[in-house]
Amino acid sequence: xxxxxxxxxxxxxxxxxxxxxxxxxxxxxxxxxxxxxxxxxxxxxxxxxxxxxxxxxxxxxxxxxxxxxxxxxxxxxxxxxxxxxxxxxxxxxxxxxxxxxxxxxxxxxxxxxxxxxxxxxxxxxxxxxxxxxxxxxxxxxxxxxxxxxxxxxxxxxxxxxxxxxx
Amino acid sequence: xxxxxxxxxxxxxxxxxxxxxxxxxxxxxxxxxxxxxxxxxxxxxxxxxxxxxxxxxxxxxxxxxxxxxxxxxxxxxxxxxxxxxxxxxxxxxxxxxxxxxxxxxxxxxxxxxxxxxxxxxxxxxxxxxxxxxxxxxxxxxxxxxxxxxxxxxxxxxxxxxxxxxxxxxxxxxxxxxxxxxxxxxxxxxxxxxxxxxxxxxxxxxxxxxxxxxxxxxxxxxxxxxxxxxxxxxxxxxxxxxxxxxxxxxxxxxxxxxxxxxxxxxxxxxxxxxxxxxxxxxxxxxxxxxxxxxxxxxxxxxxxxxxxxxxxxxxxxxxxxxxxxxxxxxxxxxxxxxxxxxxxxxxxxxxxxxxxxxxxxxxxxxxxxxxxxxxxxxxxxxxxxxxxxxxxxxxxxxxxxxxxxxxxxxxxxxxxxxxxxxxxxxxxxxxxxxxxxxxxxxxxxxxxxxxxxxxxxxxxxxxxxxxxxxxxxxxxxxxxxxxxxxxxxxxxxxxxxxx
Numbered sequence: 001x002x003x004x005x006x007x008x009x010x011x012x013x014x015x016x017x018x019x020x021x022x023x024x025x026x027x028x029x030x031x032x033x034x035x036x037x038x039x040x041x042x043x044x045x046x047x048x049x050x051x052x053x054x055x056x057x058x059x060x061x062x063x064x065x066x067x068x069x070x071x072x073x074x075x076x077x078x079x080x081x082x083x084x085x086x087x088x089x090x091x092x093x094x095x096x097x098x099x100x101x102x103x104x105x106x107x108x109x110x111x112x113x114x115x116x117x118x119x120x121x122x123x124x125x126x127x128x129x130x131x132x133x134x135x136x137x138x139x140x141x142x143x144x145x146x147x148x149x150x151x152x153x154x155x156x157x158x159x160x161x162x163x164x165x166x
Numbered sequence: 167x168x169x170x171x172x173x174x175x176x177x178x179x180x181x182x183x184x185x186x187x188x189x190x191x192x193x194x195x196x197x198x199x200x201x202x203x204x205x206x207x208x209x210x211x212x213x214x215x216x217x218x219x220x221x222x223x224x225x226x227x228x229x230x231x232x233x234x235x236x237x238x239x240x241x242x243x244x245x246x247x248x249x250x251x252x253x254x255x256x257x258x259x260x261x262x263x264x265x266x267x268x269x270x271x272x273x274x275x276x277x278x279x280x281x282x283x284x285x286x287x288x289x290x291x292x293x294x295x296x297x298x299x300x301x302x303x304x305x306x307x308x309x310x311x312x313x314x315x316x317x318x319x320x321x322x323x324x325x326x327x328x329x330x331x332x333x334x335x336x337x338x339x340x341x342x343x344x345x346x347x348x349x350x351x352x353x354x355x356x357x358x359x360x361x362x363x364x365x366x367x368x369x370x371x372x373x374x375x376x377x378x379x380x381x382x383x384x385x386x387x388x389x390x391x392x393x394x395x396x397x398x399x400x401x402x403x404x405x406x407x408x409x410x411x412x413x414x415x416x417x418x419x420x421x422x423x424x425x426x427x428x429x430x431x432x433x434x435x436x437x438x439x440x441x442x443x444x445x446x447x448x449x450x451x452x453x454x455x456x457x458x459x460x461x462x463x464x465x466x467x468x469x470x471x472x473x474x475x476x477x478x479x480x481x482x483x484x485x486x487x488x489x490x491x492x493x494x495x496x497x498x499x500x501x502x503x504x505x506x507x508x509x510x511x512x513x514x515x516x517x518x519x520x521x522x523x524x525x526x527x528x529x530x531x532x533x534x535x536x537x538x539x540x541x542x543x544x545x546x547x548x549x550x551x552x553x554x555x556x557x558x559x560x561x562x563x564x565x566x567x568x569x570x571x572x573x574x575x576x577x578x579x580x581x582x583x584x585x586x587x588x589x590x591x592x593x594x595x596x597x598x599x600x601x602x603x604x605x606x607x608x609x610x611x612x613x614x615x616x617x618x619x620x621x622x623x624x625x626x627x628x629x630x631x632x633x634x635x636x637x638x639x640x641x642x643x644x645x646x647x648x649x650x651x652x653x654x655x656x657x658x659x660x661x662x663x664x
Binding site for chain 2: 005009013020023027028030033034035036037038040041042045048049052053055056059084086087090091094095097098099101102106110113114117118120121122124125128131132136137140143144148149150151152
């Protein structure tokens, strides 16, 4: 019996190792004063990944045949979800948040981001939602921007917040 | 002894005391929140230490680490949900005691015994670090390289069910450490022409991504059930001296097990379960274990804290982190311009002893702080996962941005959050990647210097007794699961053939 997912994972690790070896060979070779050179260590790491990938492939092929991987181990490894609408939405919202941080300013961008994440996850009480969307971003701004003195971007709120920095 | 006293006095400055209290409070709350473990609580606070001096930053992290050890036990005892993996053993008797209406006493025993265990382990750390560094100072580059390879054996304890994936995760971390200007030749490697990558990935951004962002993405993808049945009237009840005398055996067992496991780098979850089993074996009332025994709370909680100080021995003496939390302490040192490694104590005596002083003090301060903050923790234990994930994501991104006022750093945190989430989903270990990332710089540097000494002959690594011993030990530890499986497969093959 073959565990296809583990087979793909093993193949990916092996190919990643080969790609790393190839990339390492394009780096400068060793010299008399530095025998290993910039390429040596990444080359060894690539070889290590190739070995791990090969073992993983063997393990995936032999699962179910002999006692190579215990059933509980497989269950543990396959228990977690790999993808979902919520998680991809959260990643997209975070990417927008990161790049909106400077133009919108930390307080406004954080409020919008918190609202987006809460809507994405659903089922939140009004009080908790208000605290998370309004109070928490304000708290973080006060903590980092005011008390710790980090000049966080303020965006359109600059005229309002200019005077309250320590 | 003088250094220790000076360290305690230095840690007792106004800023030091404030840092200890804030760290303990944050750590306790973080540990109590399901989804945030000790290393995550420490990682989240790491960027905020940037504006502090190195000593205050380390004092703060000492508080967070100690607080998280206790915080994890609060939901374990109250709602049978461990806040951290190390607290899982506290469920066995702690929750039984809570069902019997003795949750306050169980929390008190957890606090006091944990404090005793933590204190003893820090004393051992202080006793061991000096002599160990003297030994290591005599090491050459081949020995130091072998030591870093041996340090990678920690991977076997953080890699989960698949050691192969754990090793691959660690190699990924080592690879990340090579990004940027090469440390000897000064040539750019794997920068893809991006000038912002010349100095490599921001260590803190990567750590926050792998530890905090990835875990929150997991929480968003797979939210756990929200606990609703919590007894909000619970107050911490400290054990009396007489009760403590009755717990001496389990506290001693917990301390010894925790310290041994801590040095070996096997981590809190291992130490607390081993301590529970050993305490049961040595107890005169072993029949009470599992039915609400105070000894059953004391032993794992002592062990859980006892591995804290000793886990720092290899980290501070050798620059080799033996746990994710120790890796974060090393990252904090790097963030503040202090290079971990064999010369750490010699060059930063005052800083390290201030840290040790703080580690001793937080073991005492956790008693009032832990008791006072219990009510807040009980409220937060019932917070919806959606709210928790949202708050931590905001804090992670703002914290990473605040490091260098750089959108690129925040983007790196997101990138490694996604990478960490994918790694977890596929059974890889983000913690092993962080260990590799922290060790990579030293490992490559010492390997290249070894090759320089031997004029490129790799036999230098096998010609010295210390290096060959360390490398063979590392190979045995890392390959043990694979060898065991191979032997089992051979045996089953022979059995079926006969």
